Amino acid sequence: MxxxxxxxxxxxxxxxxxxxxxxxxxxxxxxxxxxxxxxAGTPVTDHGALGPQQVAYLNGGDQLAVWTSLGGLRRAGAVGAHPDRRLVPGGPLPAGVTPLDQAVHHAATRGLRSRELARDEWVRRALDELRDGLVRRGLALDQDRRRAxxxxxxxxxxxxxxxxxxxxxxxxxxxxxxxxxxxxxxxxxxxxxxxxxPWRTRAATAALRDLRRRHAWLRPAAAPAYATYGPSDAALGVALFGTATLWTMDPGFAEQAEIQRQAMGSAGSTGTSCGxxxxxxxxxxxxxxxxxxxxxxxxxxxxxxxx
Structure with a gap:
């Protein structure tokens, strides 16, 4: 039984x-x-309203935003790098700089290295301000929303x-x-x-995808003539296509500043697959x-x- x-x-x-x-x-x-x-987020109707550093934050977070600022400042001749890897001011700040540009330039006057920028108090404050602005526009997520x-x-x-x-x-x-x-x-x-x-909404992903299409000529693989572009275009190239842009634009500075050679992938491939x-x-x-x-x-x- x-x-x-x-x-x-x-x-x-x-x-x-x-x-x-x-x-x-x-x-x-x-x-x-x-x-x-x-x-879902708020759709972007005017892509010109997004600055390079905002695009960079949406595309790669804090570090890419810092590198984008550094790329724009370098193209404007406002920063340089010593052989000992420390940043140095190369000249006055150009007109129309952002709080993040000011913070990065201030860090350069104190001889910080590029890898230390994201931990600098002034830079950290500027990044928080940048993120908060994107959150208010419905493009980025703050920590409370991500925890939820x-x-x-x-x-x-x-x-x-x-x-x-x-x-x-x-x-x-x-x-x-x-x-x-x-x-x-x-x-x-x-x-x-x-x-x-993810740290961005689907509306931000759609905006990035469209910006990549509109600015495909800034891809490092397209061999753009960076010498003919202004700081804003150079910064946007870094924001959209990664620090490979900086290495193409100024390999000597990128090497001395210890900037990682990073190429951003597809705009739709970062973290929103389940969104x-x-x-x-x-x-x-x-x-x-x-x-x-x-x-x-x-x-x-x-x-x-x-x-």
């Missing part, structure tokens, strides 16, 4: 799996919808932990948990996708696809497909 083990946690497998799937679908779909709305976007992933993580624990306990008591284990796979993928939070929610919500359909097993018809040994 075969004696079946008691139901894990006193809940029959099919019942647990049915409600687990419901919770998974609600969490994944709800998180996807929330992200889709939160990451991660709450969905946190809840999915909790649900995952419950599912793993249920499967482990069920298997240790010889209860079948195959369908529950299959459900955990798409849920884990959704957790990984939702845990990635629209479509790919992530697809994960929920994989979960809901398990409903056929929740009725217990495909479970042996008394219907223990949920452990």
């Amino acid at each position: 075969t004696v079946l083990a008691a139901d894990t946690w006193g809940i029959p497998g099919p019942v647990f799996l049915r409600w687990y799937l419901v919770a998974a679908v609600v969490l994944v779909v709800g998180t996807a919808v929330y992200r889709f709305r939160a990451l 976007l991660r709450r969905g992933a946190l809840l999915i993580g909790v649900l995952l932990a419950i599912g793993f624990l249920r499967a482990f306990v069920g298997l240790s008591h010889s209860r079948p948990a195959g369908f529950l284990m299959l459900t955990l796979v798409p849920l884990f993928i959704a957790f990984l996708l939702f845990n990635r939070v 629209g929610g479509s790919s992530c919500s697809g994960g929920s359909s994989s979960c809901s696809g398990g409903s056929s097993c929740s009725g217990g018809g495909g479970c042996g040994g008394g219907g223990g497909c949920g452990g």
